[in-house]
Amino acid sequence: MDKGILIVVSAPSGCGKGTILGEVLKDEKFYYSVSATTRSPRPGETDGVNYHFLGKEQFEELISKDGMLEYASYCGNYYGTPRDKVLEKINEGKNVILEIEVQGAMQIKKKCPEAVFVFIAPPSVSELRNRLVNRGTETAEVIEQRVSEAAQEIQHAYEYDYVVVNDDLQQAISDFKAVVRAEEIKTVNQKNIIDEVLKNA
Amino acid sequence: MDKGILIVVSAPSGCGKGTILGEVLKDEKFYYSVSATTRSPRPGETDGVNYHFLGKEQFEELISKDGMLEYASYCGNYYGTPRDKVLEKINEGKNVILEIEVQGAMQIKKKCPEAVFVFIAPPSVSELRNRLVNRGTETAEVIEQRVSEAAQEIQHAYEYDYVVVNDDLQQAISDFKAVVRAEEIKTVNQKNIIDEVLKNA
Numbered sequence: 001m002d003k004g005i006l007i008v009v010s011a012p013s014g015c016g017k018g019t020i021l022g023e024v025l026k027d028e029k030f031y032y033s034v035s036a037t038t039r040s041p042r043p044g045e046t047d048g049v050n051y052h053f054l055g056k057e058q059f060e061e062l063i064s065k066d067g068m069l070e071y072a073s074y075c076g077n078y079y080g081t082p083r084d085k086v087l088e089k090i091n092e093g094k095n096v097i098l099e100i101e102v103q104g105a106m107q108i109k110k111k112c113p114e115a116v117f118v119f120i121a122p123p124s125v126s127e128l129r130n131r132l133v134n135r136g137t138e139t140a141e142v143i144e145q146r147v148s149e150a151a152q153e154i155q156h157a158y159e160y161d162y163v164v165v166n167d168d169l170q171q172a173i174s175d176f177k178a179v180v181r182a183e184e185i186k187t188v189n190q191k192n193i194i195d196e197v198l199k200n201a
Numbered sequence: 202m203d204k205g206i207l208i209v210v211s212a213p214s215g216c217g218k219g220t221i222l223g224e225v226l227k228d229e230k231f232y233y234s235v236s237a238t239t240r241s242p243r244p245g246e247t248d249g250v251n252y253h254f255l256g257k258e259q260f261e262e263l264i265s266k267d268g269m270l271e272y273a274s275y276c277g278n279y280y281g282t283p284r285d286k287v288l289e290k291i292n293e294g295k296n297v298i299l300e301i302e303v304q305g306a307m308q309i310k311k312k313c314p315e316a317v318f319v320f321i322a323p324p325s326v327s328e329l330r331n332r333l334v335n336r337g338t339e340t341a342e343v344i345e346q347r348v349s350e351a352a353q354e355i356q357h358a359y360e361y362d363y364v365v366v367n368d369d370l371q372q373a374i375s376d377f378k379a380v381v382r383a384e385e386i387k388t389v390n391q392k393n394i395i396d397e398v399l400k401n402a
Contacts, residue, residue: 124398124399125399151399155395157395162386165386165394177379178382178386179383181375183383186363187320187359187361197322197325198325
């Protein structure tokens with residue numbers, strides 16, 4: 001069996017990343033990588049679902065053993081991607097989706113150059129602003145901050161292999177799936193294909 | 202507008218390449234590159250449709266001016282791919298499909314490293330033999346020759362970027378389309394995407 005693919009996905013807030021990944025993850029060939037953190041669980045959060053909740057020492061031991069594919073410290077807590085689970089699922093043939101911000105993605109790129117990097121972008125920053133305004137859940141100030149952050153993040157799009165523009169949602173889902181399928185049938189990812197075709201020739 | 206993509210396709214005879222490409226070419230975004238030859242048209246063949254029929258001097262002048270992306274001589278006649286038409290269509294934003302055997306494909310690879318190389322393979326050589334036998338249009342001798350040639354060609358599959366296995370026809374068509382779509386949304390093929398997303402930010 002061929003190994004699965006590690007797919008690293010970044011997107012500014014409000015680009016529909018959650019909806020696109022939710023659709024993709026309906027396929028059992030995909031596995032969503034759950035982050036680890038040292039912050040305390042909030043009401044309703046479940047260990048292993050929302051996060052792997054780890055103690056600070058446990059987290060730092062993983063760091064020291066190179067057990068984190070990437071990590072960052074934020075507001076006094078660690079957040080990161082435990083290496084073992086990701087590799088285990090890839091070896092089982094699952095495509096592992098790792099949803100992460102730009103800096104984390106660039107850390108992964110150094111450790112896993114064979115991973116596939118996908119950036120999900122809005123059709124335009126002004127359209128992103130419209131969507132956030134129409135959603136009506138954020139103040140004008142928060143919206144402008146998000147738009148400004150999005151514009152910053154989009155500057156890094158060229159460090160990714162693919163850019164999926166979420167203009168039409170169905171097209172964006174289809175594009176994301178096309179990327180994964182194309183990667184699956186890349187010659188480098190079908191290492192036994194010649195032997196398989198030629199067996200019993 | 203982004204440029205189109207040059208897609209070089211090779212497949213052993215009997216792999217369903219014609220059916221797959223026929224389906225893909227229904228989309229007007231694709232253009233099928235017609236080869237040039239110095240052999241005489243056969244009854245029913247139309248210039249510019251089956252081949253561009255050229256005189257020997259005309260063909261050799263194109264060779265000398267580097268006007269052929271690849272060419273070969275076979276049974277005393279030249280066969281090749283005129284460069285101008287291919288580049289013209291790519292600049293118009295069309296995805297150009299170039300159906301060609303392995304040696305020609307490798308010539309293209311040297312001249313156009315940015316082209317995408319797709320090899321279409323049967324699920325197995327024995328399945329290819331079954332299909333040819335069931336088709337009932339070839340003698341046993343011709344079938345064995347084709348199977349033997351196919352086995353030779355498949356050895357070169359690793360020189361291509363992608364291998365589409367034609368086990369289920371609809372899956373093979375879908376895979377081929379996924380490859381093209383993924384290539385279209387590669388960051389390197391969306392050179393203006395950041396500017397487009399950020400305009401009027």
